[in-house]
Amino acid sequence: MGTPKVLRRVNDGTSLLSHHLRALAAVDPAEILVVLGAGAHQAQSLIPEGVKTILNLDHAMAMGRSLQTGLRAVDPHSNVAVVTLVDLTDTPAEIYPRLIENATDGVLARCTWGSVPGHPVMFGRNWISRAIDACGGDSGAKRLFREASDSVTLIEGGDLLTPGANGPFDVDTPAQAAARGINLPERNDGRP
Template identity: 35%
Template sequence: MTRTTATTHEGPAGAAAVAGLLLAAGGGRRLGGRPKALLEHRGRPLVEHAARILAEGGCAPRYVVLGAASEEVRARARLPGCVLLDNPAWADGMGSSLRAGLAALVPGDASAALVTLVDQPRVGAAAVARLLAAYRAGAGLVAASYDGERGHPVLFAREHWAGVARAATGDRGARDYLRAHAPELTLVECGDVADPGDVDTPDDLPLLG
């Protein structure tokens, strides 16, 4: 595990905030075309749970990138305090949603973006808070790890946004960027507080229980 710098970022009482960026555009192709944002979790659309986790973990503002069935998501989901973004190119893969979200953040004041995925219902606020703590301690490029394996959430200080956006293609998201910048990456173990399993197929639906 390495750190990018010894600089300490300001905490919540200081200047810029860490924005939460939730990627929730997926159409659930392997789920028979059921948009992931609308999967039921504890009686409500899954996107509500994922957005709440960002708030509880300490992220503000919060941006939610929608794609498949975006109008239905807007109509059914209660997402107070969130900025909702439509990604018309959602079918091109996660990379397009990541680019759309980062582009929306650029004009704002956030000093970093913490990115989560809507289809990981057992990654909760504790994991988000751990990444924010690492950022406040000086790490500018941070990822959760599970038994040493890199996963989500991931956090990018503002200086990384342009490079992440350039590298984000297809369904690879930030993987290529993180691999290229491995010496700068701080891994934060979250396996004791979170389960990184994602809901991709019908066999994964028990994760929503």
């Protein structure tokens, strides 16, 4: 992407990180954990008070390592961990209450968008250690969801999408970011 994704900005100037934190805060979770890797020092200023930050020193090892780092930091008394990705820019905030309605120690859940599996996902306490073990590379916990497919609760969110959308759009390249109106952060000297 040329710059850490958390520092990219949506059209109103809000960082992708702040954009997601606003949606999560509306759910009133017990605790929000943010896993930071590349650009962590710049992103620290975007973290509101009360949000716990976890530093993933192995961020070059891909998404799986970030997921492991975050899941290891979940309070052992929490019933569930809900995981979302900063580069899914148009995840409707209304999907989080739907997930939380299904929160139990034994839940393994994922959102579907018009029946297409996607993010966010939710791990009940009983699944967190298995999710940590299943993480690898850029696939995150896909292996766990595949192996435990009979145990997965699907939470449909297609009705929450804007007309014509088929799920939260994953922004992985500068061209995709530009197409979605996601910009580089402004530098201190005013240049992008």
